[in-house]
Amino acid sequence: xxxxKLLLFVVLAAFFGASTGFAAEKCFExxxxxxxxxxxxxxxxxxxxxxxxxxxxxxxxxxxxxxxxTDATAVQIHIGRKGVDxxxxxxxxxxxxxxGKVNGLLSEGKITDMDLLGQLQGKPxxxxxxxxxxxxxxxxxxxxxxPNGEIRGQIM
Numbered sequence: 255x256x257x258x259k260l261l262l263f264v265v266l267a268a269f270f271g272a273s274t275g276f277a278a279e280k281c282f283e284x285x286x287x288x289x290x291x292x293x294x295x296x297x298x299x300x301x302x303x304x305x306x307x308x309x310x311x312x313x314x315x316x317x318x319x320x321x322x323x324t325d326a327t328a329v330q331i332h333i334g335r336k337g338v339d340x341x342x343x344x345x346x347x348x349x350x351x352x353x354g355k356v357n358g359l360l361s362e363g364k365i366t367d368m369d370l371l372g373q374l375q376g377k378p379x380x381x382x383x384x385x386x387x388x389x390x391x392x393x394x395x396x397x398x399x400x401p402n403g404e405i406r407g408q409i410m
Contacts, residue, residue, distance in 0.1 A: 280307040281305070281306050281307075282304075282386055282409050282410060283304045283409070284302070284303040284393050286300060286301035286303065286393065286394065286405040286406055287299075288405055290336075290394075290405065290408070291400075291405065292337060292338065293402060295399070297399075297400065299320065299321065299323035299324075300321050301320040302318075302407075303318045304316065307379075311380060312366060313364045313366050313379070314382075315362070315364050316363060317361075318346065318361045320358075320360045320395060322355060324355050325353055325397050326352040327396045327401070328395070329346040329348050329393070330345055330396070331393050332393075333374070333390055333391060335389060336389070340390075340392075342372060343374045344370060345371065346363070346365075348361035370382065391408070392408045393406070393409055
């Protein structure tokens with residue numbers, strides 16, 4: 255009886271260990287700062303973005319928080335390595351321009367393959383995930399004061 259319990263424990267530990275690793279591949283995040291921008295703006299704003307793929311891989315939910323950013327105008331996901339600007343492949347809606355300072359949740363929603371633009375348009379969401387895993391995707395928030403992007407973070 256002791257060997258059966260031990261075997262069951264080992265099997266369950268392996269299963270939960272594998273499932274934890276799988277879940278980690280479905281969750282991504284980015285910490286946004288002005289230091290992440292290629293052209294470093296004078297800003298103390300910061301942010302955090304979290305992304306989670308659905309079980310079927312067809313959608314990715316996200317939440318984007320910002321602190322201290324003034325007059326946000328756009329939120330975009332780009333293909334590009336750290337320190338390199340790249341083309342936008344997703345425009346994240348956030349209810350229009352946010353006048354004044356933003357401190358808290360800026361946007362939340364879901365991304366599907368229908369949201370992909372540019373070089374990813376017409377491709378499955380898995381293509382975006384492949385770029386994320388390779389370290390080639392970042393998210394940034396644009397503002398009136400910094401139209402090329404005020405804060406940025408690599409999605410990992």
